[in-house]
Amino acid sequence: MILPAITITLGIATILYLAVSNYAVKIRNNRIDQVSDLIKKGAFAYLGRQFKTIFVFIP
Amino acid sequence: MIMIIKVHGKAADAARTSSLDAFRIAFMGGSSMGMLVPIAGLIGLTLLYFYFPDHTMLIGFGFGSSLTALFAQIGGGIYTKAADIGADLVGKVEHGMPEDDPRNPGVIADLVGDNVGDCAGRGSDLFQSFSGDVITGIIMGIAFVPKYGPGAVVFPLLLQTAGVLASNIGIMAVRMFMSSAKGAFSPSRILNTGLVITAAIAILSAFALSVYVLNDVSIFVAALSGVLAVFAAIFIARHYTSVTGKPVREIASAARRGAALDVLKGMSYGMQSPIVPIIMILGASVVSYIVSGYSLYAVAIANIGTDLMIGFMMSADVFGPIVDNADGVAELSKQPRAQRSLSRLDSVGNTMKAYTKALSMTTGTLTAVVVFITYAQIAGITQLDMLAPMNLAAVFVGAGTSFLVAALLIGSTTKTAEVMVDEIRRQYHTIKGLLQGKAEPDYARCIDISTSNALREMAVPGIIAVAAPMVAGVLFGPQVLLSFIIGITVSAVPLSIYFSNAGAAYDNAKKYVEEGNFGGKGSETHAAVVIGDTVGDPMKDVAGPSLVIFMKVVGMTALMLVPLLVA
Structure with missing residues (x-):
C-alpha cells in the first residue's frame, strides 16, 4: 500500500504543478x-455529446 | 482534455518569441495529461484491490475501461479523419490551399479532431491497456500464490506503480533539461534522454521488486523482455514509416507514376511490416515463458513490462497533437514567426506519436494474448482441440469478424468524409467571397457533421465487441468462445499493424514530397501522394488503433462471462 500511495501522491503533485x-x-x-x-468550443461540444452517448449506451 | 485544450493556443503564442518556451508549454501540457492516465488507473485499481477481497471483481473495471476506450477511439478517430479528409480533398486538392488555411471550412473541425482523436482517443486506449494488464496479472497471480506466496497477487500492481514513478522522474528530468537549455537546443535529444532515463529507472525498479517481493530473477527477465519488445516495435515502426527510411522514399517514388502505384507500394510495405514486430512481441512472451520454467505468470509480467513507460510515452505523445494544433492556430491567426518555430517541434511531435503507436500496438498485442490465456485459466481450459469442427469454425469466424469491424470503421469514416466534402463544397459555392478570403466560413456546421456522424457510427462496432463473444459463449460453450477469441486476435494483430504502418508510410511519403522531392508541392506526384495519404488516414487513425482495443473488449467480455459459462 505504501508504494502506490507514494506514487499516487507524487503523481497528483506533478500533475497539479504542471497544470x-x-x-x-x-x-x-x-x-x-x-x-x-473556437477549437475549445468544438472539442467540448463533441466531448459532452460523447459522454452522454457512452453513458446511455453502456448501462 | 480540460487540461490541454487551451495549451496549443498558449504554445502558439509563446512560439512568436521563443521556441524553447513553446516547447516547455507544450510538453508540460502533454505531461499533465500523460501522467493523469496512469495515475487515474492506479487510483482506481489500488482502491478496488484493497477494498474488494475478491480480485476477480477487477474484471468489471477492465471491461468498462476497454469499452469506453473503444468508443473514444472510434468516435475520436472518425471525427478527426473525416474532417481531415474533407478539408484536404476540397481545400488542398481542389483549390490548392495550404494546410490549415482559414478559408477552409473544415479546418477547425480538423484541429478539434486532433484533440478528440489523438489526445482523448489514445489516452483512453493507454488507460485501458494500463488497467487491463494489471488486472490480468493479478488474476493470474492468484493461481501462483502456492509458488510465490501472496506477493504474486500484489506484484503486478507494484510493478505498474514502479513504472509510473519512473515516468514521473523522467518527466521531471525533461523539465530540468528544459530549464538548463539556452539558445540552440534539441527537443528530440531532450525527449529521448527523458525516455532513456524512464526506461532505466523502470528496469532497475523491476529488478528490485522481482528480487524483494518474489525472490525470482526470471520474473525480472520477463518484465525486461516487455520493455525491450517496446523498443524493438518502435525501431521497426520507424523503419517502415520514417521519412528517412527506404519504404517511405520508395512509396513517394512510385507516386511519380500515379496514385494507384503509390497506394499499391504502400500496401506492399504495410503487409510486410507486421511479421517482425509479431515475432519480437510474441518472442518476449515465449522468452519469459521459457526462462521462468514454463510459467504463464511470467507472460503476464512481460505484458506489464510493455506498460512501464506509459506515463512518459503518453506525455510525449500528447506533446505531438499540441504542437500540431499550435502550428494550425499560428497559421489561422497569421503568425509566420510562430509557425517557423513550431514546424521543428511538429516533426519531433510526429516522431513521438509514432513511438506511442508502436507502444500501443506492442502492449495491445501482448494484452490480447494474456487476456485469452487468463480466460482459459479461469474457465479451466487446459487443452483446446483444434480438430473439433466447432472450434475450427469459431477460429475462422473470429478472423472474419476483425475484417468486418475494420470494414465498418473505414466505411463509417468514408461516409462521414463524403458528407464533409459535400458541405465544404457547398460553402464555397454559396458563401460569396469565401475563396478570396473576404467572408468567414461556417466552421460550426463542419464541427457538427463530424460530431453527429462520429457518435452515431461508433455504436455498431461496440455492439459487435460485446454481443459476439456472448453469442459464441452462451450458445456454443467456453471452448468455442476461446477459439473465437483466438481467431479475432490472430487476425486483428497483423491487420492493425498493417493499417498503422501503411497509413503512416503514406502520410510521410506525402511529407517527403512536400519537402521538395520529386517535384514538391503542386506537382502531379504531390497530388498522387495526397491521395495515398487520404487512403491511409482511416487506416492509421481509425481502423488500426480501434482493432487493438476491439480485441481487448472481446477478451474482457469473455472474462466477464466465465462465471456464467462454467456454472
Missing part, C-alpha cells in the same frame, strides 16, 4: 485567443 504552471500562462495575442476558443 497550474501552464494555467498561469496567458495568451497575449487576441487572434490566437479567438482561434483557440
